[in-house]
Amino acid sequence: TVMKTSAIIAERLKNADLVLNIDGGGGVLDEATGKPEYFTWQGAEKTYADFEITITNPGGHSSAPRPVNAIVQLSRVLERIGAYRFKPELSPLTRAALTAAAPYEEPEIGKAMLAFVADPTDERAIATLVANPSTVGRIGTTCVATMVSAGHALNALPQKAVANINCRIFPGHKPAEIMAELQRVAAEPAATFKDVTEGSVPNDASPMRPDFIAAVEKAMRRIYPGVPVFPSQASGASDSMWFRYHNVPSYGASPTFLKESDDFSHGLNERTPVMNIAPGITYYLSLFADLSK
Structure with missing residues (x-):
C-alpha cells in the first residue's frame, strides 16, 4: 500500500x-x-491507535444465569469509556492554529476557540468545542468504541465479549500511556486490553x-x-x-x-x-x- x-x-x-x-x-x-x-x-x-478489550467467562446455558455476565461487564466498560473526556490540551502549534482559524468558524465556535486558547481550562469553551464534531478532535485525545462482538449462541451465556476502541492521540502521548488511562477508566479487573493497531506509529x-x-x-x-x-x-x-x-x-x-x-x-x-x-x-x-x- x-x-x-x-x-x-x-x-x-x-x-x-x-x-x-x-x-x-x-x-x-x-x-x-x-x-x-x-x-x-x-x-x-494525531496518532491513530486501536485497542481491543476482551472479557471472558466460563459461560453456560442461558436458563441458568451466572452472577457475572461478560456482555454486561463489557457494556459497563464501554459506558464508562464513552462518558470519559481526556484532558483538553494546547500546544504551540494548535495555539497558533486555533487563533488564526477562529475568524473562519461560526461565531459561537470561533469565540470558544479563542477562549480556549486564552484559558485551556475554560469549561464553557471546552463544552462548546467538544460538542462540535469538527472541533472536538483539535483540543485533545479522543477515543470511541467502533466495534463489538460477543456471545456464540442465542441460548447460551457469553463466554467472550470483545470491543474495539479507536483513539486519535494528541501529539506528545504514546499509545501505551493512553491504553493505561483507558484501563483505569474501565475499572474492570476482568477486562484485558491489547494494542491491535496496524499501519500506524506514534509521532x-x-x-x-x-x-x-x-x-x-x-x-x-x-x-x-x-x-x-x-x-x-x-x-x-x-x-x-x-x-x-x-x-x-x-x-x-x-x-x-x-x-x-x-x-x-x-x-x-x-x-x-x-x-x-x-x-x-x-x-x-x-x-x-x-x-x-
Whole structure:
C-alpha cells in the first residue's frame, strides 16, 4: 500500500533534514466566490491507535444465569469509556492554529476557540468545542468504541465479549500511556486490553521551523498575495507520520485549494480544481528553491 511504501522511504531517509509532504495541508476556497480564503500547512497529526478489550467467562446455558455476565461487564466498560473526556490540551502549534482559524468558524465556535486558547481550562469553551464534531478532535485525545462482538449462541451465556476502541492521540502521548488511562477508566479487573493497531506509529509534532514557515509564506504570497497562512493539526494519519517517527520534521505543504463542499477525499468522486495547476507550479518552484541547500 501507499503507507507501506512511505514507511520504507522514511526508513531510508531517516537522516533527512526536512520533508515536504505534498499530500497534506492546503487551502480553502470561498463557497460563494470560489476565491482563496486561507491556507494551512500541516505541522502535526494525531496518532491513530486501536485497542481491543476482551472479557471472558466460563459461560453456560442461558436458563441458568451466572452472577457475572461478560456482555454486561463489557457494556459497563464501554459506558464508562464513552462518558470519559481526556484532558483538553494546547500546544504551540494548535495555539497558533486555533487563533488564526477562529475568524473562519461560526461565531459561537470561533469565540470558544479563542477562549480556549486564552484559558485551556475554560469549561464553557471546552463544552462548546467538544460538542462540535469538527472541533472536538483539535483540543485533545479522543477515543470511541467502533466495534463489538460477543456471545456464540442465542441460548447460551457469553463466554467472550470483545470491543474495539479507536483513539486519535494528541501529539506528545504514546499509545501505551493512553491504553493505561483507558484501563483505569474501565475499572474492570476482568477486562484485558491489547494494542491491535496496524499501519500506524506514534509521532510528535514537527517543530515550528522558521525557515520552513518563511519559505511557505513567501511562496503563497507569490501566487495569492494577502491570503492568510497558518498551521494546522490533522486528526488522521498522513505520510508525514513515518518521517516524524524517525524524528525528521515533516510538513504538509500542498498548494491545492478546494471548497469544503467539494472535499470528497478518498471517494470515487474525489476531485481538484484545474485552477490549482499553474499557481501550484509557481508555489513549488519558490518553496523548493528556498529550502534547498
